[in-house]
Amino acid sequence: MLKIKDLHASIDDKEILKGINLEVKAGEVHAIMGPNGSGKSTLSAVIAGKEEFEVTQGSVELDGEDLDEVAPEERAHKGVFLSFQYPVEIPGVSVTNFIKTAINESRKARGMEEMPANEMLKMIREKSELLDIDRKFLSRSLNEGFSGGEKKRNEIFQMAMLEPKLAILDETDSGLDIDALRIVANGVNKLKSKDNAVIVITHYQRLLEYIVPDFVHVLHNGKIVKSGGKELALELEEKGYDWIKNEAVV
């Protein structure tokens, strides 16, 4: 589904990603771990198409299509979803109104009619139950005054509503207490299918106890320096990132 080949990306002429290779197939869960500043969030932003980052070399392909010239909103229409590490606030725009707009814009791009209100309502009901979201929450302004946990839960709620092909969860665990973490992870697990894929970006192993990855990749200094199964995450937890750093130097 997703094929990243020798990806180099920079911001303000500073190279952050220095040759990433990654292939994610439908039905898989990949975890990308790494110390602060290793390029994890840059990788997710580049996949989503944030234009502050310049791709200087290599490519990102989704279902065989090079995404280089594809606008962020078009990537979204094609099924790419990014759960933000720091979701932004949009005052005066309710969660419901926002998600309604997002869904209908995607449908429009796919040549479909707007989603009928009753269908949307039904879907909202289902997905908010799945994530244990209070209905009142849906009428609040998007992310305004939300706690860290509420913000993340709202991201996963949007993911549930948009039903993406490829979901990237950027540090979704940060700022979550253990109960919220469990709810969010549970939600992600329920949404997983053989047709979609998830990339979990995290600093800690904690989230991976709940969302069990098929593959774990360690990112360091803009490169994937180690890949393995889920046990790699435990090893990392045990030995710390210095282990990788030292190994990378060697």
Place this chain on the structure above:
Amino acid sequence: MAYTEEELKKELETKEYEYGFYTDIESDTLPVGLNEEIIIAISKKKEEPDWMTAWRLEAFKHWKEMEEPDWANVHYKKPDFQAISYYSAPNKKPKYNSLDEVDPELLETFKKLGISVDEQKKLAGVAVDIVMDSVSVATTFKKTLAEKGIIFCSISEAIQEHPELVKKYIGTVVPQRDNFYAALNSAVFSDGSFCYIPKGVRCPMELSTYFRINQAGTGQFERTLVIADEGSYVSYLEGCTAPSRDENQLHAAVVELIALDDAEIKYSTVQNWFPGDKEGKGGVFNFVTKRGLCEKNAKISWTQVETGSAVTWKYPSCVLKGDNSIGEFYSIAVTNNFQQADTGTKMVHLGKNTRSTIISKGISAGKSQNSYRGLVQVNSRAENARNFSQCDSLLMGNECGAHTFPYIEAKNKSAQIEHEATTSKIGEDQIFYCNQRGIDTEKAIALIVNGFSKEVLNKLPMEFAVEAQKLLEISLEGSVG
């Protein structure tokens, strides 16, 4: 596509005036300049009674001694008041019984505006008193209103047919010598609307006036007088667009609202006059005095959506004279390119237990300057007066400005006054977040701006809110590829 700050700005600047056209209707224009003879001529043309002529001349006397105010945060070339023609009325001035009799070119104009009289007539509950240049040319729904005893006509007609009401109330809220522009308006006002709601009557429809500046070089001096008698209610809509023109056009309107005991007036404005081109050339100068007087238990709400004009100087105010009276001001002011707006309100608390609410939303883009200026004044006898003010500014790009000038004068210790202000900027991060969810940049800006303006948009009557929302989008988005 990339959406950098730079592009966002560019996009915002590529908005062209949508309603730039000119209607060629024969008109009858007085020579330029201003002196007593001109004022007498205006009064004569309108077949006014002597008291009205005298009233105008008195205003002129005051005006001659006044100076143009320069305290507002706006900069412009002062108009030459002797180079303006103070009267221009469409020549064909018949009294129409039906739309078929109206000059087809005029109807065409309204069609271009998307608000044809035809449509308006069909729109249930909306009566339109159309002001084109200076004289009313069509009034609809008058009959229905007449059954309730409601008077809704041009001010010229009111002077002829209801002189006792006009004489009693005109200038009582905005005196002739109130300020430079109000004095000028009082001397030369050409036409405007008049509305009287009798005791205990709830006006069954939104009363609506579309203003339009049409004749090149013609100053527009509208005079509006709305009187809501005891226990009555009226919702009044005022909307305007103007043709695009190179030279500056001066507009100095006066609106007076009188809400007697237990009456309520809702006054909503959507203003979309030509703001000047991208270089800041041309555009309407809009110097308006709007004020309402509340008697006991009365309520006045001003709601405005200001997107047009090169220079705006406007402070719809409430004098809360009666005990328990309420004043409200809800405003959205959008400035783009080189537009300048200095707008806000005055809430003057005179009576006991008077309450006022001010919600102001300023949106600045391009190289524009947007100022909120508001005064909350609590008189020594105004026990338990309360005010809440909230002024929010939204900036787009790095070259525009937002300013807030709140003035508070409390002479009674029991007063409770709250003021909140915020300034925010549409960020690339917000745009990217929306993009990531499949919402393109144009739609994203509309979403953010509408969210920002929601509290005020919600105060507008339904049909008007939709129109205003559209206008906000037009004003800010331009033509996104």
